[in-house]
Amino acid sequence: MQLSEDQLTLVATVRDFVKREVMPAATELELADEYPHALVAQMRELGFFGATIPEEYGGSGVGAETYALLIEELSKGWMSLTGVLNTHLLVAHMIDTFGTPDQKERFLPAMAQGERRAALCITEPDAGTDVAAVKTSAVRDGDDYAVNGRKMFITNGRYGSIYAIVCKTDLHADPPHRGISILLGEKGPGLDVVRDIPKLGYRGVETTEIAFEDYRTPATNLLGGTEGEGFRHVMGGLELGRINVAARSVGVARAALEAAMQYAQQRQTFGKPIAEHQAIQQKLADMATQVKAAHLLVMDAARKKDLGQRVDLEAGMAKLFASETCLNVAIEAMRIHGGVGYTQDLPIERYFRDAPLMIIGEGTNEIQRQVIARNLLRNYSSGDFLFEAGL
Numbered sequence: 001m002q003l004s005e006d007q008l009t010l011v012a013t014v015r016d017f018v019k020r021e022v023m024p025a026a027t028e029l030e031l032a033d034e035y036p037h038a039l040v041a042q043m044r045e046l047g048f049f050g051a052t053i054p055e056e057y058g059g060s061g062v063g064a065e066t067y068a069l070l071i072e073e074l075s076k077g078w079m080s081l082t083g084v085l086n087t088h089l090l091v092a093h094m095i096d097t098f099g100t101p102d103q104k105e106r107f108l109p110a111m112a113q114g115e116r117r118a119a120l121c122i123t124e125p126d127a128g129t130d131v132a133a134v135k136t137s138a139v140r141d142g143d144d145y146a147v148n149g150r151k152m153f154i155t156n157g158r159y160g161s162i163y164a165i166v167c168k169t170d171l172h173a174d175p176p177h178r179g180i181s182i183l184l185g186e187k188g189p190g191l192d193v194v195r196d197i198p199k200l201g202y203r204g205v206e207t208t209e210i211a212f213e214d215y216r217t218p219a220t221n222l223l224g225g226t227e228g229e230g231f232r233h234v235m236g237g238l239e240l241g242r243i244n245v246a247a248r249s250v251g252v253a254r255a256a257l258e259a260a261m262q263y264a265q266q267r268q269t270f271g272k273p274i275a276e277h278q279a280i281q282q283k284l285a286d287m288a289t290q291v292k293a294a295h296l297l298v299m300d301a302a303r304k305k306d307l308g309q310r311v312d313l314e315a316g317m318a319k320l321f322a323s324e325t326c327l328n329v330a331i332e333a334m335r336i337h338g339g340v341g342y343t344q345d346l347p348i349e350r351y352f353r354d355a356p357l358m359i360i361g362e363g364t365n366e367i368q369r370q371v372i373a374r375n376l377l378r379n380y381s382s383g384d385f386l387f388e389a390g391l
């Protein structure tokens, strides 16, 4: 794969940041579950929060392919940092794609600077995969909407300051997804970050529960200005989110593979490095093959997105394969490390704790399979089969 000069420069910048700043700090912050304020400030300086936001709003305007490269490198250092970027840039992408000119002007410049970071509030206690089942209501009241409901697992909920709230503006719509809208909101009375949810991995970055109780946001903050378009907006945004999750899976998997390669050549048993035992070689071969394939799937999805195509199929495949690869490579790296891989002396146990998030977040892998199959069957019946379309 040929990278452009700009992409090579970006990759070198992220690698340098990861080596100098992230690696020395990640383990301590992660184990303490402490928010990485200093690293986030440096990510702002480096312009990461404006990566995919168009230049006219102060961002860098890079495409999905370059963005995926950034995420992969950053995740190789510490996956949690990519979570701070994900919903932020996903919300920016939705505002840029579906927002009114006024909404773009009001939100995107501060978001591009990372001055204000965004959270995407879809999930609720009784609605995750089934997005159309959200119950959070938004009722028009004069120039405002009054929002009531509860959101779960909201990344950036505490340290972010812009909220894209997926809600029902019509509770009786048939089918229910037609009643969904997205309201953009800011911190204010009625928006209460109830708690930070403790987690297995992906620590250091807050995952929050948020209650909305007669929370008011102006009607001019209805994304796109028309009610009932929210489901389409979310699905459009999730394409980029799935590329992000796939790319972060590849980053963690690469980190685990690299650690395993190094350790296998240094650790001796029965008079020789374990890398010389065939059982370990077989593992390394499978791991590297899977990681390479996952990377290529991510690049394929990102490139097609950059060509302006809908990539539900490709982003679904990339997310499914890369996240399952990540999980497998993380456990294999732990096996190769033996006992020391299970300890907090090395980051292997962190990779192992971080990996499962990727099979759940941005749509579980069960749902990815349904998205993939649905698109495959539709394309096939319209004569556009995967391989004939020039895979």
Ligand SMILES: Cc1cc2nc3c(=O)[nH]c(=O)nc-3n(C[C@H](O)[C@H](O)[C@H](O)COP(=O)(O)OP(=O)(O)OC[C@H]3O[C@@H](n4cnc5c(N)ncnc54)[C@H](O)[C@@H]3O)c2cc1C
Pocket (backbone or CB within 6 Å): 087, 120, 121, 122, 123, 127, 128, 129, 130, 152, 153, 154, 155, 156, 199, 202, 207, 357, 360, 361, 362, 363, 364, 365, 366, 367
């Ligand atoms: C650390 C973390 C951060 C998160 N950040 C955010 C965030 O910032 N914003 C946000 O909105 N959400 C966020 N989420 C929520 C995440 O997107 C959801 O957890 C995920 O979509 C799954 O929803 P659920 O947990 O309600 O599972 P459920 O929907 O209850 O699913 C439970 C199980 O049933 C399966 N299942 C459900 N329906 C089907 C079906 N039709 N066919 C087959 N299997 C099915 C699922 O695959 C899963 O295995 C986060 C979650 C975590 C853990």
